[in-house]
Amino acid sequence: xxxxxxxxxxxxxxxxxxxxxxxxxxxxxxxxxxxxxxxxxxxxxxxxxxxxxxxxxxxxxxxxxxxxxxxxxxxxxxxxxxxxxxxxxxxxxxxxxxxxxxxxxxxxxxxxxxxxxxxxxxxxxxxxxxxxxxxxxxxxxxxxxxxxxxxxxxxxxxxxxxxxxxxxxxxxxxxxxxxxxxxxxxxxxxxxxxxxxxxxxxxxxxxxxxxxxxxxxxxxxxxxxxx
Numbered sequence: 001x002x003x004x005x006x007x008x009x010x011x012x013x014x015x016x017x018x019x020x021x022x023x024x025x026x027x028x029x030x031x032x033x034x035x036x037x038x039x040x041x042x043x044x045x046x047x048x049x050x051x052x053x054x055x056x057x058x059x060x061x062x063x064x065x066x067x068x069x070x071x072x073x074x075x076x077x078x079x080x081x082x083x084x085x086x087x088x089x090x091x092x093x094x095x096x097x098x099x100x101x102x103x104x105x106x107x108x109x110x111x112x113x114x115x116x117x118x119x120x121x122x123x124x125x126x127x128x129x130x131x132x133x134x135x136x137x138x139x140x141x142x143x144x145x146x147x148x149x150x151x152x153x154x155x156x157x158x159x160x161x162x163x164x165x166x167x168x169x170x171x172x173x174x175x176x177x178x179x180x181x182x183x184x185x186x187x188x189x190x191x192x193x194x195x196x197x198x199x200x201x202x203x204x205x206x207x208x209x210x211x212x213x214x215x216x217x218x219x220x221x222x223x224x225x226x227x
Contacts, residue, residue: 072201098214107152118132132154134152165177
């Protein structure tokens with residue numbers, strides 16, 4: 001579930017990113033002027049204790065992270081296919097790596113039955129050569145740096161690749177972007193803006209170390225100490 005290192009350089013696409021650059025400039029100005037006792041009206045989202053908790057980030061990065069996470073969360077509530085980029089500091093630490101082979105098979109078979117052998121995004125059924133994948137859905141609480149498993153869904157290969165586009169080569173990556181736009185009924189510019197924001201969020205989250213909460217899996221198998 002890793003994202004390719006080639007996506008570190010932002011923006012990912014050529015185009016007019018003046019609005020994004022202006023937002024960064026506004027954050028620079030905000031850092032100079034912010035007084036936590038006088039200026040707490042910036043956003044309900046940006047609270048002094050939450051920013052302070054992200055001590056390994058600069059103040060600007062902390063505010064930007066919280067705002068951007070909220071913005072993407074709001075977008076994701078209204079679309080069918082979302083990007084889910086796992087922070088670099090969480091790579092290779094997932095449910096499958098923590099469960100035994102027998103436990104993982106039990107979970108996988110249960111999810112297949114529960115989701116009626118259909119992709120949770122496009123509803124296509126799996127078949128030989130087009131197998132469905134079990135995909136872990138995570139949420140992130142930046143204030144306590146916890147990555148929490150919230151669901152296990154079925155995805156077809158196309159939808160699963162779209163969840164983690166950074167691990168694809170350039171040609172496949174471009175095809176995935178078209179696929180994301182088609183599923184969400186977005187034009188090229190809107191898709192580009194969304195993907196750029198998701199990778200910006202990923203880059204900042206990757207600077208943090210995360211604890212993991214996998215207790216969700218207790219609905220399938222008994223929870224052990226590592227979960």
